[in-house]
């Protein structure tokens with residue numbers, strides 16, 4: 233979801249490239265906006281988790297207590313703030329309802345990311361044996377990532393896909409993860425390939 237506001241100074245609608253709008257013109261905060269014109273601008277093709285991270289950055293920069301009421305609600309709806317802060321703007325029943333939406337949108341974003349890494353694997357690895365070895369070895373972790381957001385030990389999970397892709401020290405994949413495999417990858421080294429897959433899955437860069 234993007235937001236837009238009618239700017240009287242620009243004499244046109246201005247869009248916010250974020251889930252969290254300010255009640256002012258995004259081009260220049262000194263502009264005059266039409267009162268009550270702030271509204272949603274439909275579904276966005278952008279990766280939900282990327283958009284959500286922008287809210288988190290905003291909350292960290294501004295502090296929850298300095299946000300407008302609408303911004304507090306948006307931060308709470310998208311689970312970007314603590315339980316105590318969520319309790320200050322939404323009832324538990326509302327939080328359950330938002331939780332369902334949050335899980336749904338996050339799963340869609342992670343599914344998109346999986347499709348991107350599948351395209352990377354199927355196009356950059358010419359050996360079907362190696363492709364099978366990689367995708368079969370990681371399939372349960374890929375499912376756990378997509379369906380439940382399990383990432384890896386550094387991200388607060390016991391163990392997960394990110395540990396495997398980076399052959400992280402101190403995890404079961406230290407010597408058996410992607411970096412330890414002698415796969416042939418077209419156009420990049422195995423380390424660059426690992427970084428590429430991580431950039432897609434972790435940062436939503438695709």
Ligand SMILES: [Zn+2]
Pocket residue numbers: 239240241242246257258259260263264
């Ligand atoms: Zn303006």
